[in-house]
Amino acid sequence: MTSLPEQTERKLGLAIDLDTCVGCHACVISCKGWNTENYGAPLSDTDPYGKDPVGTFLNRVHAYEVTPQDNAPFTVHFPKSCLHCEDAPCVTVCPTGASYKRTEDGIVLVNEDACIGCGLCAWACPYGARELDALAGVMKKCTLCVDRIYNETLPEEDRVPACVRTCPAGARHFGDFADPDSTVSRLSRERGGIELMPELGTRPVNRYLPPRPRDTLQGCAPAPQGDPSTEGLTGFLGWIDRTLSRF
Amino acid sequence: MHPAPSIILFTTLSGLGFGLLAFLGAGVILPTGLAAFLWFGLGYGLALIGLAASAFHLGHPERALRAFTQWRTSWLSREAVLSAAALLAIAPHAAGLVFWNTPVPVMGAIGAVLCGVTVFATSMIYAQLKTVPRWNHWTTPLVFLLAALTAGALLTGSGYSAQMLLAWLAVAMVLHWILGDGQFARRGSTLGTATGLGLMGRVRQLEPPHTGTNYLLTEMAYVVARRHVRVLRVIALASGCVLPSVLLWSAPYSLLALGIAVLLHLAGMLAQRWLFFAEAEHTVALYYRG
Numbered sequence: 001m002t003s004l005p006e007q008t009e010r011k012l013g014l015a016i017d018l019d020t021c022v023g024c025h026a027c028v029i030s031c032k033g034w035n036t037e038n039y040g041a042p043l044s045d046t047d048p049y050g051k052d053p054v055g056t057f058l059n060r061v062h063a064y065e066v067t068p069q070d071n072a073p074f075t076v077h078f079p080k081s082c083l084h085c086e087d088a089p090c091v092t093v094c095p096t097g098a099s100y101k102r103t104e105d106g107i108v109l110v111n112e113d114a115c116i117g118c119g120l121c122a123w124a125c126p127y128g129a130r131e132l133d134a135l136a137g138v139m140k141k142c143t144l145c146v147d148r149i150y151n152e153t154l155p156e157e158d159r160v161p162a163c164v165r166t167c168p169a170g171a172r173h174f175g176d177f178a179d180p181d182s183t184v185s186r187l188s189r190e191r192g193g194i195e196l197m198p199e200l201g202t203r204p205v206n207r208y209l210p211p212r213p214r215d216t217l218q219g220c221a222p223a224p225q226g227d228p229s230t231e232g233l234t235g236f237l238g239w240i241d242r243t244l245s246r247f
Numbered sequence: 248m249h250p251a252p253s254i255i256l257f258t259t260l261s262g263l264g265f266g267l268l269a270f271l272g273a274g275v276i277l278p279t280g281l282a283a284f285l286w287f288g289l290g291y292g293l294a295l296i297g298l299a300a301s302a303f304h305l306g307h308p309e310r311a312l313r314a315f316t317q318w319r320t321s322w323l324s325r326e327a328v329l330s331a332a333a334l335l336a337i338a339p340h341a342a343g344l345v346f347w348n349t350p351v352p353v354m355g356a357i358g359a360v361l362c363g364v365t366v367f368a369t370s371m372i373y374a375q376l377k378t379v380p381r382w383n384h385w386t387t388p389l390v391f392l393l394a395a396l397t398a399g400a401l402l403t404g405s406g407y408s409a410q411m412l413l414a415w416l417a418v419a420m421v422l423h424w425i426l427g428d429g430q431f432a433r434r435g436s437t438l439g440t441a442t443g444l445g446l447m448g449r450v451r452q453l454e455p456p457h458t459g460t461n462y463l464l465t466e467m468a469y470v471v472a473r474r475h476v477r478v479l480r481v482i483a484l485a486s487g488c489v490l491p492s493v494l495l496w497s498a499p500y501s502l503l504a505l506g507i508a509v510l511l512h513l514a515g516m517l518a519q520r521w522l523f524f525a526e527a528e529h530t531v532a533l534y535y536r537g
Contacts, residue, residue, distance in 0.1 A: 002317045002321055003319060003320055018444075052460075053459050054459050054460055054461060054462075055461070056462065060457060061456050062442075062452065062454075062455065062534055063452070063453040063454035063456075064442060064452060065450070065451050066444050066450050068447055069448060071448075075453060076442075078442055080456075089376075091320075092320040092321065093320075093322070093323065093375070093376075094317060094320075095313070095321045095324035095327065096310065096314055096316060096317060097316055114313055115307065115310075116305050116311055116314060117305050117307050118304070118305055118314075119306075119466065120323055120372065122462070122466065122467070123376055123378060123466075123467065124376055124378060125378065125531075126378045126436075126441075127441075127530075127531065128463040128467070131461065131462040131463065132306060132466075134462070137306025138306055138307065139306075194443030196443055197436055197440050197441055197530065198440070199435055199436060199440060200436065208442075
């Protein structure tokens with residue numbers, strides 16, 4: 001059913017630390033691996049070793065340059081996956097009921113057997129979290145590794161999403177945002193967790209922990225631009241400059 | 248947005264078909280016998296070809312019947328249900344005229360209203376998307392509805408209505424373009440709000456997340472036609488509205504002129520629909536902004 005639950009018992013999601021992420025893409029690979037070998041249609045690649053490789057991914061790491069008004073620019077690595085929105089527009093547009101948001105934990109999932117592959121949910125998502133698989137013809141999205149987090153055949157430390165488990169920097173945190181004492185809630189509170197595109201009213205569950213304020217770097221004024229100056233040159237170099245300037 | 252031919256054909260032809268059926272259902276003209284068969288046949292044919300075209304872009308068309316289930320929340324599902332209801336409601340009226348030379352005005356009227364609502368539902372599939380600000384605007388349903396009604400007036404040879412509707416359609420199309428041009432900026436989504444990093448400074452893409460292309464870029468960051476926007480807008484307006492109007496005005500009783508006017512209008516509307524998709528910018532493209 002594509003009606004959204006009024007409230008979910010838990011709000012499982014990720015807190016992603018943009019200060020800690022080093023942009024290694026390990027989460028991208030572990031996500032692709034787990035979700036290709038386990039629940040649902042595999043994440044296909046077309047022409048993977050050829051000239052024009054294209055594939056389905058549920059998690060992608062962008063890299064941005066941020067230039068503050070009065071400080072030196074810095075790099076931010078930015079992993080992006082489904083935010084499991086409370087007001088998920090991708091769910092309500094689905095004509096078949098394949099897309100749904102779970103009442104018990106708030107995870108947004110696709111029932112691949114009911115998906116007709118119309119692609120409207122991908123259009124409705126502001127964040128590009130959904131990708132239609134070219135070979136399977138069904139919509140793929142982050143499942144928050146629903147087949148790991150409740151899986152009692154796995155060792156307890158593995159019962160977190162694959163991206164969280166694999167992150168070598170510890171930049172990804174998994175937990176329940178409905179519980180104010182959970183690690184993710186606490187982190188989000190302390191670090192001023194960001195909601196992406198709040199103006200669209202999707203109420204995402206995932207939070208991004210912004211880079212901590214930097215020291216103001218002294219003497220890092222941008223290098224002078226334009227023609228190099230030869231003003232004030234004396235001695236041998238001055239003589240060369242004067243000689244060459246005649247021509 | 249990627250202007251898939253299947254979707255352009257779907258919206259244009261089903262609009263044409265439902266517009267014609269609305270005029271026939273409303274009893275604007277009451278053909279009988281073979282004439283009724285041809286007229287209703289054209290209406291049903293266009294609507295059904297349009298709906299079939301929409302199935303071509305599905306990953307799993309064999310599951311299309313499931314799309315009739317979620318009408319409570321989904322405009323796409325509502326469109327499916329309403330189109331089926333409209334086609335069924337008009338059927339007794341059509342059959343009455345074809346076989347017994349007798350209209351069934353009640354069913355015709357109900358069907359005509361349902362045809363209009365179907366076209367409205369089609370437009371809402373696009374107009375509901377906040378992610379595409381150009382579509383998320385009242386001019387979208389206005390253009391779709393007026394286009395369908397104009398087609399109905401043209402295809403039934405209702406000269407006066409056609410002239411009025413062509414003028415209104417031209418105004419609606421121009422409004423949709425002009426207001427649409429500033430719509431993305433008015434909504435205020437930027438790479439800064441998309442990443443939340445705008446609070447810290449100026450943001451630009453340093454490195455894309457993948458070396459090749461992907462589904463998101465080919466589907467939602469289509470830019471090819473934007474370069475020819477001005478020419479295509481002129482073509483859409485001239486061929487879709489101005490030339491048919493001039494033809495109808497200069498040769499009001501000529502069937503040939505009417506036929507050419509219909510074909511010109513169709514070509515213009517295909518150009519308009521191409522632009523409708525190609526010009527539309529999706530917020531996901533922000534993540535790839537330099």
